[in-house]
Amino acid sequence: MAVGVLPGQVSGWPPKFDLDSDTESTSPSLYTPPSPLHSVNGPSSFCRPFFWEIIPLCDLYSIAHIILLPSSLRLSYSPLPQRNGASSANRQRPHSEAQSRFIDALTNIGLGPCNWKTAGVSVFTAILPSTDGYVSRADFLRLRLQDSPFAISKIQECVDPLKKYTACRLSSASANSEDGLAALIEQAAGVIQWADLEASVSILDLQRYLLGLTHELRDRLNNAPWLTPHPIARKRVALIRGRPNLTAGGPVYRAAKALGLDLVIIDDEGHWLQADTDDNRMHREGFLATDMAEDSGTVDRIIASITRYPLPIHGVFTLSDNFFVTTARVAQALHLPTNPISAFETSVDKYRSRLLQDAPGQTARVSSVDELNTLLLSSHFTPTFPLIVKPTKGWSSECVSKVSSPSDLALAVAKATARHGSAAVIEPFFDGPEIDANFVLLDGEVLFFEVADEPPCQGDRRDASVDDTFSPEALTLPSALPAGEQAVVRETLRELLVQVGFCTGVFHVEARVVNTGCEYREVTEGVVDLVARMPRDPDVGGDNSKAACKLIEINARPPGYRVSVPSRHTYGVDFFAAHMLAAVGDVERLRLAARSFDHACEGRTRGAQYWSRLVYVPAPKEGVVKWNSGLSPCEALKRRRPDLKDKIVVAVDYCVPGERIALYTDGARTYVAHLLVCSRASRREAIEAGEEVLRAFSIDVEGDNEGRVV
Template sequence: MDPAIVGQGQQLARLSPIAASRDRPAYATLDCVLTLLDQESPDGEAPGPGLDLAGGNDRPALNLLRDAFAMLSGTSSVLVRFVFSRHEGYVIRCDFLERRLEGCIFSQRVKSFLSPLQYVAAVPDLAAGNILDILAKAVGGILSTCPGPDKRHGLLTQLDEEMTRRLSFPWTLSEPIPRRRIVWVQGRDNFESIHRAYEAAWALGLTLVIVDQPGHWLEDDNGPYAHLREAFIPTSIAVDAGFAQRIVDVVKNHPHKVDGLVTISDGRLPGIAKASEILGLSTEPSDSYLKALDKGTTRMLERKVPGDFTTVVTSVSELDEIVAKHEGDLPFPLIAKPCLGWNSDCVAKVKNLEELRTAVGRACDRHANAPTRITRAVVEPYIDGPEVDANFILQDDEILFFETSDDFPSTGDTPDVATSPELAAAPNFMETLMLLPSGLPEDEQLILRDSLKESILRQGFRSGVFHCEARVRDSRARYRPRADNGLMDLHISETTSSQASCYLHEINARPPGYLNSVSVLLAHGVDYYAIRMLLSLGDTGDRVRALSVPFSKGPQYHLGITIFPSARSGIMETPDVILEMLDKHPWMRDWIADYQTMRKAGAEVFGPGESQLWYLGYASVISRESRKECLERVRTVQDKFTYKLVGDS
């Protein structure tokens, strides 16, 4: 294949094919080098471009070449890898190349050439024909700074290995995929806390209709985010007796066919399932969502362990009656928490009867005045084994994907992890650090997987994305300082006196929180929001299965989600605490794959002793080398984090 001359403005470059590969199951590649040319050819005549990029042609491959030209300002040549499909068909997600190569250190830029649901032609003969004609069949491209010829082979080999690891799933279907419409109820607080989910909807060919309160940031048809949805329908989404019927009315009154309903709001899950049942849309049973929402019901469905004290009460007086039957002999420490709750809100570890009565009173009062009045509290054993977040993708009882992350001790477990005296003085169970992949023994992770799956099925679910929180009872792993750097980490002993078991805290029948969902997308390549939306349609098995395939050799790095708590209450003065930290320490940007500031200037900040638990922000800190290095980077980031409240000197 002959090279081509391309030009942009006064610059000319040669696009030279150097290698082609067709030996991967799903894709083929064509590697080219774009090299700047002198303005004058050796014989004194200026070579005319085979293609002028300065024109108005917006073919995706040409846009990539324009980006390559921009990179030439800092280097003499750029590697351009074009990607082709081995098979004709219809793309299951048009931005798969960008998402699966996010974080690849051997690519400086990745661009998809596809539109949602687009037909993709099979790869042409890469050894013959006009290079510019062949590029019209590419599905996407990758740019990388091109080393000299002596190192070029090494770069191509590394890029080959990364693509094999990341693209090891079928990303086309043989039959056309129809565009579908989803009504998404409760559009979240802001763009930063949900944008990847809405972008996934576009890439999947899903049309979104958002239902939320009047005045929501997505309501304005001329606003900066209006393109994310087809329509916004202002409706009360209060969780009351009429909630499900209001959603039914929204769907019936909408001028276009609705194919599925989605929410990721815990309290609204049962109502959305009920509305789906009324409308005949695909859903798991609304009764199952009610069971999962109620922590008391969840606890009482679990198998009883001899010696455990577990009860659900509606008042302190009812607790007193139960305690009297046990003659006051309770196996402290215990946990008391509301049957409805989130963010570890109002969860208390108690070590005597007086503390238990106080904690139960608070838990029963927590939602006494909510639209859905719940005054029940659950009392259960405190399990001192390691805590985990365990996430599942289930389809028809089959586990398509499962992963766990370590939920490091909170101040409620031990005040030793507090980063300030104020946090130590008011212990709670808000997360401090979540690290993936888990450091638990493999056999204990399998115990978690099998036990939690049984718990999910016991509640009546068969398909869905599930976020479970649990502890490993009698684990061989314990948290203690590492010998090499003194940082808290899991340590595994060879033996234990008892068989490890899973102790379930809760099942959330939805994707994990945004920060956790993004961490799994970045580390494993699996998008929980995309799967949740597809499952709401009921007939997307092939797409769900394909998009549930993680990177073939495990996560691409160790990732620690670092939570920044507030040590005291007040009003935030710092405009953006994490952005300010990154501006002060720009080298830190290479460590942080994702972050969000939750409480910006003017926002109310809640200290550790308040009834509401809100953290200031989070940062996902990564290491490609080791868990040890990840923990060291986490500590550095924590040490550099500062903020100022109004009135601080």
């Protein structure tokens, strides 16, 4: 380890040590009672680095760890030679009279002495890209360091999006002074201030801590360029249909700002982002009020709004399923990047997308119960129960029914055709674990792929009725499916996407895996997980077919804002950023945005920093929400259960006091919150934590009955 020591430093720092030696119990402490040398001038805020190292982290980055002593060990005099002919008598002046370029450099980026504890060991890491380049994303470091196992006090990113960064050329030798370290801080692309260590930390523990930091940073930065070698043109992208609120739209708006994309919102008059306020200008550049009624003139009205905008728009995108085709038509008419209109037309029609894997007589489409009765009298459809009935146009598992007997078929069709005024598709029920498969594609090449497991929901039960829903209850990452089966999922679904016509963008695909070697089973009391299937009795026989992937639906967009959360946190991939970059045709940055972490751990998919469990909290009953404690339900949970707080990565409440909620919304379960929990120990621990969070969550709802713990 390269060690730097400043002249005039406390004698013996840093001491020599050997990581392989068994000296932990007798390792010296960083804190010793103040000696006359330490207290000659009394306590002082003037601080000298006593230890640093510059490490080539990987091909892309070097890092510099810098450690500052506790205030009781910080020298109150300047040990550096004075410049410009200053006399040596000035070298012992208190900080109030002396100046430190190094401390000024930290202060200038918001990490100065006011952020340090008086009795702690302060640790800073400067991130130094190895080559010159243009900044692909301003908050790149925050994204890559989210949920670090090492506590962080503050991250300061010192670069702006699209701007050129010139690599730091300093060596360990040239940094061997306060001026040199100041120059290093000033040239860093970002600086991390880690949570202060106790002054009593041993030298050996400090060494191990720094090694841990280095390994963790390598896993997070190793394959992820912050810079692109080519200048990045500033572009403008239009979001067709702004999000309904800041909770749902925040990840989109923040990503656009970090990428240096100017965001324009196209939506109806009266949308919450329309008003030209300071708050709204933080989220978007402009707002184009447009009649968004879904009729034959929608495309023309949107094109007219874009044409009237005084600045060029380089791409359009949407996150609203019912505007996919409209957005593609707008893009094609304006010669902007898009996938074929026909691809979107197939993806939004669940009957057409089901036919991609259909066998004769398995799938049908009807517009009414009368049409169903006519179909059943023909020889073209031979239903095999159980079946799935759902609207051909719909989302969020709305009005999706499992039908186990002919007597319930008409009821399911009536429910499906009543939603969105669309026909109903009748298709086989595939018995196997349901998964979410997320892709980032570029010209058909898979840049990123992940599988998430959806545990069984109401509709998966063998005795499920038409009234039971397929609303998701949780999501677990990474998948427990064997690597071979995940490869089958990847290839099957990628081929279907390309077959439909999708080549570039972000795609959220729902599917089931049949003939899998896994099954959901109770592994501990109250905990169900996807595990290896119990060995079959050879005398009984069984299906020895190979595992296969059966498509449920294609969503030509990122997962919804809450389902994108576990991917962003587990893998470090921001689907909303990738979606917008694809929309403006920024191929180079699209590749960069699709780089996952580089963590490798037995039992986890490479790139996942931990196991995570997304928990959806359903409404316990109908009524009016109250915050009787004065805190939101998620905040109240963390205060009430500090043992769970450290496992909760994200917690989002959906309801506010006085809001009326129902058990079901548009035929799907109503949720009041979602929480993401994680474990670096095991998948089972993540699932157990999620179940405990669900049991402990409480929301006050005034209705016919008393509110209860969900």
